[in-house]
Ligand SMILES: Nc1ncnc2c1ncn2[C@@H]1O[C@H](COP(=O)(O)OP(=O)(O)OP(=O)(O)O)[C@@H](O)[C@H]1O
């Protein structure tokens with residue numbers, strides 16, 4: 001790329017970020033703001049320097065996830081508040097991964113916050129602010145044309161791998177990853193990539209020693225010390241960068257077996273039509289390297 005890419009037209013302004021076009025139409029610049037919202041924007045405020053922390057945290061974690069084998073939109077951090085990412089068409093299905101009950105999940109099922117969830121729960125939500133991002137199942141996502149089954153399968157597998165990585169990554173920083181939200185998108189080449197951000201806005205993180213909340217719940221619930229908690233998360237991630245992680249072992253043979261079996265089924269008579277081209281199998285198939293098998 002020649003020189004520093006410059007932000008051109010503002011394509012989108014969300015609650016936490018602005019998205020700018022660049023001369024190269026395959027990329028966008030994301031600018032992180034200090035604005036904070038909760039409860040579907042019914043509560044609004046600002047958190048001083050939040051944009052700087054979230055940009056830094058997200059840039060670090062996306063670079064690490066990419067090295068771990070997860071395709072992401074991340075290209076490079078450009079400044080304190082900006083990063084250059086591949087432009088994707090966002091799949092309007094949010095993926096929520098829950099290791100312990102918290103927030104709306106605890107309310108919905110009438111259980112205590114902190115209840116350990118075994119197995120880990122992965123939920124799909126329709127990314128639609130006007131409808132308050134309602135939860136939905138796979139059939140609903142497919143029937144409404146939001147994603148196809150192969151995309152959802154790939155998103156599910158990536159989410160599990162990302163959970164393994166991030167849980168171990170936050171653990172070395174003495175933080176427990178309680179739950180988090182992911183967004184995926186399809187890039188110009190038709191490849192599914194992890195997009196959006198991973199930060200204390202999108203993860204619940206509890207201090208291992210004290211159980212104290214170190215994330216956006218401090219803002220949602222008026223707990224005070226919001227800026228300090230965000231800064232502390234960043235400080236700990238920075239200090240622990242490069243430390244060995246205690247990642248769970250994967251049963252490789254079992255994984256391959258399951259995956260090939262599922263693809264066999266999809267190759268049969270009832271295979272969906274979209275096996276290639278944008279949104280299809282490109283980049284999603286059984287050939288993708290297992291995260292953790294470094295590809296450098
Ligand atoms: N690589 C990318 N290419 C294009 N759009 C992206 C990319 N990564 C994230 N986005 C989108 O950019 C927007 C970021 O803005 P922000 O996080 O502030 O949105 P938001 O207020 O959460 O609203 P919503 O996500 O509901 O649109 C989101 O709509 C997100 O889906």
Ligand SMILES: [Mg+2]
Nearest residue numbers: 014015016196
């Ligand atoms: Mg957002």
